[in-house]
Amino acid sequence: MNIAVVSYWHVHAEGYTKEVLEKTDSKIVAVWDEEEERGRKYAEEFSVPFIKDYEELLHNSNIQGVIITAPTSMHKELIIKAIKQGKKVFSEKVLALTLSDCLEIKEALLASGKDITLSLVKKCESTFLFAKELVESGSLGRITYARMRNVHNGSTGNWLPEHFYNKEQCGGGAMIDLGAHPMYLLTWLLGTPLTVQSVFTDITGHGVEDNAVSVIEFEGEAIGVAETGFVSVYTPPILEISGTDGTLIVGETIRYATKETEGRWITPDKLPPALPSPLVMWARDQGEEMEAFGIEASITLTKLMEAAYESHTTGKKAVIATGSFQTHPGSSIAD
Known part of the structure; x- marks a missing residue:
C-alpha cells in the first residue's frame, strides 16, 4: 500500500x-x-x-x-x-x-x-494478551477490580512538545493522551463501562492535567482505575486484576495466584506471542485481527474520555448512557 x-x-x-x-x-x-x-x-x-x-x-x-x-x-x-x-x-x-x-x-x-484502525498498542503486548486469556478462562473468578498505571516524565523531564498542552488541539492533558491506554485496556478486560469519576491535578502548571486518576464502574459491578501522568519516573506500566478466585499482577514481571494454584504465586512459563502493532497489521491488511482496534473500540474510548473530563469539570460522577453521558445526581468526588 x-x-x-x-x-x-x-x-x-x-x-x-x-x-x-x-x-x-x-x-x-x-x-x-x-x-x-x-x-x-x-x-x-x-x-x-x-x-x-x-x-x-x-x-x-x-x-x-x-x-x-x-x-x-x-x-x-x-x-x-x-x-x-x-x-x-x-x-x-x-x-x-x-x-x-x-x-x-x-x-x-x-x-x-x-473500518478504521486506531493505535491501541497495549492490546498487542504478550503480557496483556495473557491477562486477557486469564480473565476469559475464569481462573480469576468473577472480576471485581482492576487498575492500570501508565505514566512517564514528559512534563517534569521537559521532553513533551509544548503543543501537547494545548487544550483546544488535544482536548486535555495526560488522561486523553497517555491515559487512553489504561482506559481502553480496562474496557477490553472488564466490559461495558457505566460511570466515571475523576481527579486531575496540574503539577507543572501547563494549564492541563499532568497527574490523573479516573475510577470506572463496569457492568457486572467491577471497578476499574485508570492512572496516568506526565510527572513520574522509573515506573513501568502496572496492571492488577482481582477476582473472587485469584489475582494477576503485571509489571516488570508477571505473576498470578488462584484457587487452582492453592494461593501460590505462579510466573507463567510461556506467554502468548505478541501481535504486530496495529499500524503494521493495518499496513499488511490483516483484516480479521483488526476488529479490536476498529470503530467500536474507538467510540467506547472517546465516550470514556468525554465522561472523565466532564466528571473532572463538574466534580460529579458522569454516567455513560446510550451514546452519551449525564451527571449523576447527588454524587461528587469530594464525597
Missing part, C-alpha cells in the same frame, strides 16, 4: 513512518502537514513529496492509505474526507474529541463499507 503521513504534529508520527518502512512492504509516498515548514522538513527527511493541499493529496489515486497524526481537534474533518475518497485510515488515539464526532466518522465508514 502507498501511504501518506497526515501531519507530524504527534510525537509518534516519525516513529510510525519508520515502522512502515522497516516492518512492512508498504511505502510512504507523501506528506501533508498543517504546518508547512514542519511538513517539508519531514518530507525531505524521508525523500517524499510534500503536498500542501490536502484535497490534492486525497485525489491522488496512487495513495491508498493515510496515517492521521494531526492534532486531535482536526481528526474528524481529516478522517471523514479521507474515507469519502476511499482511503484506508489509521489514526493515532483518541479518535476524536467528542462522541458526536466519532458517530459522524462511523457514519462515513458505514457508507464506505470500510
